[in-house]
Amino acid sequence: MKQQRVHLIDGMRGLSLFGILLANLLIFQFGIWGKDDLTLSPVDNGAYTFVKIFIEGSFMPIFTFLFGYSIVKMAESLKEKDLMVKRYFVRRFLFLILLGVLHGTFLWEGDILTFYGIFGFFLLLFINRKTKTILIWGLMMFVFTNAILLIGAGFASGVKSTDEFSASASYLEKANEIYATGTYTEIYQFRNNEDPLSDLPIALVFVIFTLSPIIMAPLFLFGMYAARVRLFTNPRDEGTSYLKATWILLPLGILMKGVGELAPINGWTDFLIGAGAPLLALGYISAFAYLYTKIANSIFMRAFESVGKLSLTNYIMQTVICTTIFYGYGLGLFGKLGVLNGIGLGTLIFVVQCIFSTIYLRYVPRGPLEFILRIWTNFSWNGHTKKKRTVTNIRPRSEF
Structure with missing residues (x-):
């Protein structure tokens, strides 16, 4: 049976790009450190708190979940065509790594594509x-990562400041000047040559970069599990389940992140934020899915779907647009716009992407980067998978 595109997943992907853009605007405006x-x-402090609680750290996990979901759907499609599944994925992941390296090197330090690849x-x-195995591993890794956060919280419960885990003041001062007034070449050299973590112990840096992927692993596996059990393929039949999950996960995630962000800084706040972020992400997924059951054919949902179908192109375009607005070689608004105005700008950029994506898809079936990815993944100029060659049966010698 031919695999059908799950339009709700496209809409969720659009939603995640909107949240990722709003979160990334803090980096575009003020730098990653x-x-x-x-x-x-x-006013901006209130907007900043809003972003930290409701947005930052809770939309990237949605994209992570959908990445795992899409892998299963693509694997099923390849298996139906009797093709070598892992070979196609290896090419796909290598492309993401290459694009991510180029993106992070020449445009912006906040790239995520390399990590996904x-x-x-x-x-x-x-x-x-087996489907059950994927779920068990996802749950075990979720418990494991939160146990690490909990143990870390216990050891760091007396810590009142995170200054020792931040970039040096000299680095931040130089970054503010370079990004606000520098040329493309100056910003490129600074981004690729300056080390913001030079003052941190090497062991601590190693632990941070080792644990970060592990913390994201459960969402990948939950997405794979959701695809295996056909979740989101019949939204109207699953509406009650979406609503129940929303009522549980949304308040719990908001409560945990809210307490973590508003309470005095210590080890326990890191645990609450780290554990609450993926729960809030799952709450957003459930809420969006339930909303989809009510207004699936609305302009609103079609706009999110259109952005999601062009997710790779739109993600890179967000970088191009925002670096042009904030960096010195563009409008030079780095550090000047403010958090609240940044939210407004991000919303405007996303609306423009919704309009452009909707119009674009009326004439072209997929985005430029999506098409290049398909060409490379499928090793075909039209982007289609090649049919597996069938071997003609050889007649026995006696027939000659």
Whole structure:
């Protein structure tokens, strides 16, 4: 049976890109290391708190979940065509790594594509596993990662400040100047040559970068499990389940992140934020799915679907647009717009992407980067998978 595109998943992908853009605007405006060390007006401080609780860290997991979901759907499609599944994924992941390296090197330090490409190879271990096995591994890793956060919280419960885990003041000062006034070449050299973590112990840096992928692993596996059990393929039949999950996960995630962000800084706040973020992400997924059952054919949902279908192109375009607005070689608004205005700008950019994506898809079936990815993944100029060659039976010698 031919695989049908799950339009709800496209809509969720669009939703995640919107949230990722709003979260990334803190980085575009203040730098990846400067966004957590800001002096803001009361209005911007309120907007900043809103972003930290409701947005930052809770939309990237949605994209992570959908990445795992899409891997299963693509694997099923390849198996139906009797093709070599892992071979196609290896090419796909290598492309993501290459694009991510180019993106991070020449445009912006906040790239996520390299991480997804690398982690994809880990997910290949679960492509042929039983559905129950994927769920068990996802739950075990979720418990394991939260246990690490909980143990870390216990050891760091007396810590009152996170200054020792931040970039140096000299780095932040130089970054603010370079990004606000520098040329493309100056910003390129700074991004690729300066080390913001030079003052941190090497062991600590190693632990941070080792644990970060592990913390994201459960969402990948939950997405794979959801695809295996056909979740989201019949939204109207599953509406009650979406609503129940929304009522549980949304308040719990918001409560945990809210307490973590508003309470005095210590080890326990890191645990609450780290554990609450994926729960809130799952709450957003459930809420969006339930909303989809009510207004699936609305302009609103079609707009999110259109952005989601062009997710790779739209993600890179967000970088191009925002770096042009904030960096010195563009409008030079780095650090000047403010958090609240940044939310407004992000909303405007996303609306423009919704309009453009909707119009674009009326004439072209897929985005430019999506098409290049398909060409490379499928090794065909039209982007279609090649049919597996059938071997003609050889007649026995006696027939000659």
